[in-house]
Amino acid sequence: MSKVAIVTGAAQGIGLAIAKRLYADGFKVAVLDYNEAVAQKAATELGEDAFAITADVSNREQIITAFDAVVDQFGDLDVVVNNAGIAPTTPIDTITPELFHKVYDINVGGVLWGTQAATAIFRKLGHGGKIINATSQAGIVGNPNLMLYSSSKFAVRGMTQIAARDLAEEEITVNAFAPGIVKTPMMMDIAHQVGKNAGKDDAWGLNTFAKDIAMKRLSEPEDVANVVAFLAGPDSNYITGQTIIVDGGIQFH
Numbered sequence: 001m002s003k004v005a006i007v008t009g010a011a012q013g014i015g016l017a018i019a020k021r022l023y024a025d026g027f028k029v030a031v032l033d034y035n036e037a038v039a040q041k042a043a044t045e046l047g048e049d050a051f052a053i054t055a056d057v058s059n060r061e062q063i064i065t066a067f068d069a070v071v072d073q074f075g076d077l078d079v080v081v082n083n084a085g086i087a088p089t090t091p092i093d094t095i096t097p098e099l100f101h102k103v104y105d106i107n108v109g110g111v112l113w114g115t116q117a118a119t120a121i122f123r124k125l126g127h128g129g130k131i132i133n134a135t136s137q138a139g140i141v142g143n144p145n146l147m148l149y150s151s152s153k154f155a156v157r158g159m160t161q162i163a164a165r166d167l168a169e170e171e172i173t174v175n176a177f178a179p180g181i182v183k184t185p186m187m188m189d190i191a192h193q194v195g196k197n198a199g200k201d202d203a204w205g206l207n208t209f210a211k212d213i214a215m216k217r218l219s220e221p222e223d224v225a226n227v228v229a230f231l232a233g234p235d236s237n238y239i240t241g242q243t244i245i246v247d248g249g250i251q252f253h
């Protein structure tokens with residue numbers, strides 16, 4: 001029988017690449033996003049064993065309802081990829097309480113509620129499962145201009161370790177992936193903002209991050225999806241609490 005995966009933030013970028021890869025690997029896939037129209041388009045492109053579900057990962061009730069709807073639709077749940085996130089550029093003196101709460105509610109709250117909802121369902125279904133969280137190379141070493149984002153991704157790494165310890169005896173593994181500089185709308189927006197803040201262009205902004213990549217190329221979303229496919233599949237069954245860095249050689253830990 002096909003396994004079932006939920007991928008959050010799957011309407012575009014890395015999440016879409018993950019959804020496509022898991023679908024190709026034989027999963028039934030729920031494309032969860034708060035952008036309803038784009039999520040719907042993505043699910044339709046995937047095929048008949050995919051469906052779009054609209055929810056904001058920072059809203060606990062919406063996530064519980066959405067995950068339950070996936071089980072109603074597909075009859076099971078095996079893998080949850082907590083991928084959705086936002087990355088505003090935040091020089092320290094520009095940070096407001098509103099922005100602080102927004103970034104932490106989505107990037108940290110989204111992982112927390114996704115972990116909680118997944119765990120409750122795995123228990124109800126009477127089996128284990130895999131929870132896979134999106135952190136970043138910016139969650140390994142602090143990145144300039146990204147106070148809120150980078151620190152929130154440190155938190156995701158911590159939460160991954162804690163949940164792994166707390167859930168191991170229930171055969172639930174919890175791991176994370178840490179991409180580098182990936183060609184997605186998020187990264188292009190950061191490049192634009194960083195360039196603009198310095199009075200330079202987008203290419204300059206991108207290069208402030210890309211110059212440190214040992215492999216000398218930007219990441220495709222599929223580079224990340226390959227690693228998530230490993231974490232979602234049986235070959236990673238004896239791994240938990242780990243963050244796999246997939247950044248072409250930026251951080252060495």
Ligand SMILES: NC(=O)C1=CN([C@@H]2O[C@H](COP(=O)(O)OP(=O)(O)OC[C@H]3O[C@@H](n4cnc5c(N)ncnc54)[C@H](O)[C@@H]3O)[C@@H](O)[C@H]2O)C=CC1
Nearest residue numbers: 009011012013014034056057084085134136179182184186
């Ligand atoms: N692009 C990059 O270079 C890197 C990205 N990452 C992480 O990978 C993940 C995906 O990033 P990208 O694909 O680049 O971003 P993106 O901005 O291109 O796509 C993010 C998707 O998440 C959705 N989303 C955002 N907030 C949401 C919410 N509250 N509820 C539901 N859906 C929401 C958006 O609608 C969008 O479809 C993020 O967690 C990001 O922090 C990590 C390292 C590098």
Ligand SMILES: CC(=O)C(C)=O
Nearest residue numbers: 087136137138180209
């Ligand atoms: C967006 C991101 O995660 C970076 C720059 O590492």
